[in-house]
Amino acid sequence: MRVVVMGTGGVGGYFGARLAQGGHDVSFIARGKHLEALRANGLKVESPVGDVHLPKIDVTDDPTRLAPADLVLFGVKLWDTEASAELIKPLLTEQTAVVSFQNGVVKDDILRRVLGPEHVIGGVCYIAATIAEPGVIRHTGTLQKLVFGEYDGTTSARVQKFHDACAESNIDVEISTGIEQTIWEKFVFLVGLSGTTSTARTTIGPIRANPRSRAFLHDVMAEVVEVARAQGVALPADYADDRLAFTDGVPEGMTSSMHHDLERGNRLEVTWLSGDVVERGKALGVPTPCNRAITDILAVHSEGHDR
Numbered sequence: 001m002r003v004v005v006m007g008t009g010g011v012g013g014y015f016g017a018r019l020a021q022g023g024h025d026v027s028f029i030a031r032g033k034h035l036e037a038l039r040a041n042g043l044k045v046e047s048p049v050g051d052v053h054l055p056k057i058d059v060t061d062d063p064t065r066l067a068p069a070d071l072v073l074f075g076v077k078l079w080d081t082e083a084s085a086e087l088i089k090p091l092l093t094e095q096t097a098v099v100s101f102q103n104g105v106v107k108d109d110i111l112r113r114v115l116g117p118e119h120v121i122g123g124v125c126y127i128a129a130t131i132a133e134p135g136v137i138r139h140t141g142t143l144q145k146l147v148f149g150e151y152d153g154t155t156s157a158r159v160q161k162f163h164d165a166c167a168e169s170n171i172d173v174e175i176s177t178g179i180e181q182t183i184w185e186k187f188v189f190l191v192g193l194s195g196t197t198s199t200a201r202t203t204i205g206p207i208r209a210n211p212r213s214r215a216f217l218h219d220v221m222a223e224v225v226e227v228a229r230a231q232g233v234a235l236p237a238d239y240a241d242d243r244l245a246f247t248d249g250v251p252e253g254m255t256s257s258m259h260h261d262l263e264r265g266n267r268l269e270v271t272w273l274s275g276d277v278v279e280r281g282k283a284l285g286v287p288t289p290c291n292r293a294i295t296d297i298l299a300v301h302s303e304g305h306d307r
């Protein structure tokens with residue numbers, strides 16, 4: 001299976017490296033200093049579940065050179081979705097699948113519009129990984145899981161093939177037969193985690209331990225549940241309680257990729273996370289005051305800061 005990784009960052013770099021380590025044919029798209037370092041020194045992953053060094057990788061900023069692909073693993077930040085989708089068009093044959101492991105619930109709408117719905121497989125990932133320095137991906141903790149599936153719920157040959165490639169590459173992997181709901185389930189937790197850790201500027205431990213911030217976390221997630229239900233996603237009415245209980249089980253030092261971005265002065269995905277909840281809430285008549293507070297508080301940082 002010929003895999004092309006669009007965006008060799010925390011997510012794309014980590015999972016792409018594992019697939020290459022597992023013996024699969026993987027090429028990478030990158031840019032800037034990261035591209036230069038990847039060309040010069042290859043791709044390194046530092047990980048508690050095993051380091052990887054691929055001294056020589058096929059990496060470029062010109063996707064046309066990599067055509068055709070069986071599967072494109074799409075891992076750019078949400079603001080780069082549309083432009084990156086345009087760039088990968090030359091990679092597609094009739095059968096090519098594109099699977100985005102980005103956060104948010106709008107990503108696949110954009111991919112479907114730019115690439116055509118037949119190419120898009122739904123996906124979510126669970127990992128904490130960043131570009132530590134050009135050419136180096138740092139994975140924190142042991143969580144590293146991919147969940148994906150066709151939107152019509154069938155287990156197609158391309159989904160099964162990618163599943164098997166991941167399993168052979170020591171990636172925790174699961175096929176979802178209800179991927180839209182799976183994406184919304186992650187979105188509920190992610191919006192709660194990213195919104196609270198970024199506004200409180202701390203990890204989940206102190207947030208869940210303090211009665212006021214715990215109630216805020218609950219209410220942020222409850223708003224996402226209400227929005228999901230209003231647009232027809234079958235989440236249980238008490239799903240925020242379920243996610244709060246889940247949150248009690250994660251390590252107290254856990255935080256979100258958005259909190260990391262805030263600490264580094266990077267641009268933030270808040271517009272596509274809490275901000276998207278607010279916009280959907282407005283359209284559906286669902287009040288979203290907690291997510292509005294998060295979006296407005298983080299607005300001063302959302303474009304990042306020069307350091």
Ligand SMILES: NC(=O)C1=CN([C@@H]2O[C@H](COP(=O)(O)OP(=O)(O)OC[C@H]3O[C@@H](n4cnc5c(N)ncnc54)[C@H](OP(=O)(O)O)[C@@H]3O)[C@@H](O)[C@H]2O)C=CC1
Pocket residue numbers: 006007008009010011012029030031032034061075076077078080083084087101102103125126127128129130131257269
């Ligand atoms: N990091 C994590 O632990 C997790 C992240 N996610 C989600 O996954 C998505 C990706 O996040 P993450 O991996 O952290 O992002 P990163 O910023 O680490 O990686 C994205 C990479 O793609 C590059 N890129 C963007 N556009 C192009 C282009 N046109 N050509 C070449 N390279 C390009 C970026 O370059 P440049 O830096 O120059 O922009 C960057 O190197 C996000 O939606 C995030 O929310 C989900 C779960 C966990």
Ligand SMILES: CC(C)(CO)C(=O)C(=O)O
Pocket residue numbers: 103125126127128190193255256257258
């Ligand atoms: C919730 C988590 C850490 C899981 O992968 C994540 O997706 C993020 O912070 O972006």
